[in-house]
Amino acid sequence: MRSRSDDSTTKARIRDAAIRLIGQNGFAATSARAVATEAGVSAGLVIHHFGSMRELKVACDDFIITEVTHRKVGMGEGDVSAAVSEWYADLPTFEPWLIYLGRLFTDDSVAGADLFDRLVAMSHTMLAEGVASGAITPSADEHARAVLLVTHSLSTLTLQSHIARSLGSSQLSLDSLSRMGNAALELYTHGIYTPSTTPSQEGPGSGPTHDLRH
Amino acid sequence: MRSRSDDSTTKARIRDAAIRLIGQNGFAATSARAVATEAGVSAGLVIHHFGSMRELKVACDDFIITEVTHRKVGMGEGDVSAAVSEWYADLPTFEPWLIYLGRLFTDDSVAGADLFDRLVAMSHTMLAEGVASGAITPSADEHARAVLLVTHSLSTLTLQSHIARSLGSSQLSLDSLSRMGNAALELYTHGIYTPSTTPSQEGPGSGPTHDLRH
DNA sequence: TAGTTTGTTAAACATGCGTTCAAGATCGGA
DNA sequence: TCCGATCTTGAACGCATGTTTAACAAACTA
Secondary structure (H helix, E strand, C coil): CCHHHHCCCHHHHHHHHHHHHHHHHCCCCCCHHHHHHHHCCCHHHHHHHHCCHHHHHHHHHHHHHHHHHCCCCCCCCCCHHHHHHHHHHCHHHHHHHHHHHHHHCCCCCHHHHHHHHHHHHHHHHHHHHHHHHCCECCCCCHHHHHHHHHHHHHHHHHCHHHHHHHCCCCCCCHHHHHHHHHHHHHHHHHCCECCCCCCCCCCCCCCHHHCCCC | CCHHHHCCCHHHHHHHHHHHHHHHHCCCCCCHHHHHHHHCCCHHHHHHHHCCHHHHHHHHHHHHHHHHHCCCCCCCCCCHHHHHHHHHHCHHHHHHHHHHHHHHCCCCCHHHHHHHHHHHHHHHHHHHHHHHHCCECCCCCHHHHHHHHHHHHHHHHHCHHHHHHHCCCCCCCHHHHHHHHHHHHHHHHHCCECCCCCCCCCCCCCCHHHCCCC
16 A cells, blocks of 8 residues: 555655655755654764755655656556545545645745646646547647646645635545535536626636636 | 835835745745845844844735735725736736745745635635626535635646746746636636536546546 | 674764844934 | 934854764674
């Protein structure tokens, strides 16, 4: 169930501690000594195993990205959403990874940028297939739609603390996730506007939510 | 056009410099000396005017939140989207504010949490009005829908660097924003699925984008 | 068993941090 | 003009940081 995350070497324990702390507080707010304490080792050992804090960060990025892309036999390589679904299904175990994954896109790393671009490419392909098969309506700007959908998907990760709080649970929970999932399904199925009344032209504002000027 | 942001007092210059740096790099990665240099003053003056770095952060939060909520005569108080639209319309001037606003939701501050909750409440009200007038379809879970729409709206802010890069511009641009706006309009008007074929049940994954398992 | 590599710690080091302080510059009101 | 208050600086202080080093323990290799 856990792949190689529970190789219980000290180096892995340090990396896991770093993933927890960096995910929770961001890289800049995470000190080598804090990681050491969290992992139950000395500060020197953190540097001995990873060379520097920067390299530790890169190691964490690589680990998370590998876990989220090259998962399990039987999965298409790069099937990120299947991996994330698996993580959601066992929150107590994988919550730190989900939090770190969200942090990846707001802490700006090259790893985060690369993953984002790959997700857009995948989304693009899937949408094109859906359009070809008739399951999905075409868009006037397919690339913008792909970017929009990836952005929306990732917002569940980057804003997870606010979502959880607003939905009443202190942390991520299966209940919150399925409520959000169902709301998203509604949205993606028929939008929110009734067929007759469609707003004229959308300004470049923060989205239709607050742009219901009729 | 600019409200009181260009009161050219030294204190305001320091605050603006802090908004730029904290927005760009996050609070933890922003030192008092860096703010001082950016503002063209000494480090001591930063503390003299604001008391401490923490209080400077609070002052920046307060300033941005005031600017984004209590704007202009003729606006309904708390009309955040109108303010943000105005900011978008003059990017060279307001880009730092937009970046800071995005940072507000990922750096977790009480100010960010409060604003998020207020946005959800506003979204809730507007959706209810739309449903009552027949312009918007009802949802099985109105609260979850409100949270979802706010989350999606804010993702344009929190992930703006990725959006810009993926759409080909190095920074935020009016072109990128209107492309995203139009894609969102499409989505909110009719979703992405064709009326006949609707996916069965949505898992709690990262969203329908990658969940097109047919 | 002896020797070499690896794992690990505690102390030390230089640097940069937030903040304080003493001193001067600048200004408005008497 | 003088004075008190405010603005501003540069140096200093104590502290936490990332990293280095020396020493030692453990484990493999011969």
